[in-house]
Amino acid sequence: MNKIILELSREHEALPKAELAAVLEVEGGRVTCEFSNIAIVESENHNFVNRLAFTKSAALFVAKSGDISDIGKEVSKHINGTFAVRTRLKKSETIEKELGAEIAKYGHKVNLKNPDTKVVCFKNEGKYVAGIDIHLPHDFEARRPKFRPFFHPTSMHPKLARCLVNLARVKKGDTVLDPFCGTGGILIEAGLMGMKPIGIEINKECAQGCRRNMEHYGLTGEIICKDALEAKITADAVVTDLPYGRSSFMSSTGLQRDFLLAAHRFVREGGYIVVVLPKGKNIKPKKTEIVNHYDVRVHKSLTRRVWVFRKVSQS
Structure with a gap:
């Protein structure tokens, strides 16, 4: 069972969640956690994310912890090639640097312009939630x-x-x-x-x-x-x-x-x-x-x- 982190659009108050619920009803899966505009979904596969219109980003869930060094250790196991960290948090630049430094300890190189792996990070109730970005093939x-x-x-x-x-x-x-x-x-x-x-x-x-x-x-x-x-x-x-x-x-x-x-x-x-x-x-x-x-x-x-x-x- 896959866990997927979805960052829903803020363009509309109700449509992003309604769309997600409708797609999961057809494709299978359930929302296990919601905070702010983030939904964490359990599903047999993550192909359903390609359907979503009012979703800004999607990532395969890797880790949740209040310790950024623990996040770095777990995420490092999923890095292929170079990487970059992207967050939507306050003080995002500082957190991106801190998490990037933790991941780099395991021998991975940073490439901010064209990374092979993009790491995304959010925060909920004092804990970081991190995953590996899933490219959404949208060209709206x-x-x-x-x-x-x-x-x-x-x-x-x-x-x-x-x-x-x-x-x-x-x-x-x-x-x-x-x-x-x-x-x-x-x-x-x-x-x-x-x-x-x-x-x-x-x-x-x-x-x-x-x-x-x-x-x-x-x-x-x-x-x-x-x-x-x-x-x-x-x-x-x-x-x-x-x-x-x-x-x-x-x-x-x-x-x-x-x-x-x-x-x-x-x-x-x-x-x-x-x-x-x-x-x-x-x-x-x-x-x-x-x-x-x-x-x-x-x-x-x-x-x-x-x-x-x-x-x-x-x-």
Whole structure:
């Protein structure tokens, strides 16, 4: 059983923990300790960390002690090649030097610019918690909408898009449907995690642009150009950012209501529906239960609400 130290993002109060809980529910594992924005997880493997959007860093747990020399001794056993120490603590520079000096006693050389092994260190209740960094292959900034072949200014940031897919509790190979896929941001993140993306888009130009964007990342998926309410598709999960305001090609209020009332048709029993709505729009899809909701501030005058529903049996 592996122990993994996760440093959760402070970008949002609730989403990082909610995303982690949803991913562990699917991939297996449990949180054994939490302090500040740190979670320590026990899991059979650490591959699940590659899915997480609102997690800043991950490390394989090595040691916990109030004595920094004990930490240095244990960590030294896991160093391959050169090393560097990184902390998020007060007086971090001093602690990095102290721990680095302890590790160096065992013959390991420091390389601050390009280390072979990165050591991370946190502190909880007077004790240091240290581990070996796990590289997270995230490139969210490089995948921002403006860098895609087809761009629309209302496209969602890939970090939030990935989080929404994770909240749907899907695993590799599951089908993820976005009935209002636009330029494909949600589908791209689902595809990169190994799910099978299905998109519906009523606007022909956007549907074609969505295909181009997915191809840009080496992804394939089914993109259907039609009215979502007329589609007859069932997926393992539905994840969508419902059109609103001026970006919508039709009356957004009526569309939101009509889709939510029919959303249960698009997902299997037990599957999740994750929907982004303007705050204040509270419409629960038929045959579902509310799992949770989270408010996401877009800018000063706009807060949107992420709703998570689960389709339940009516028997």
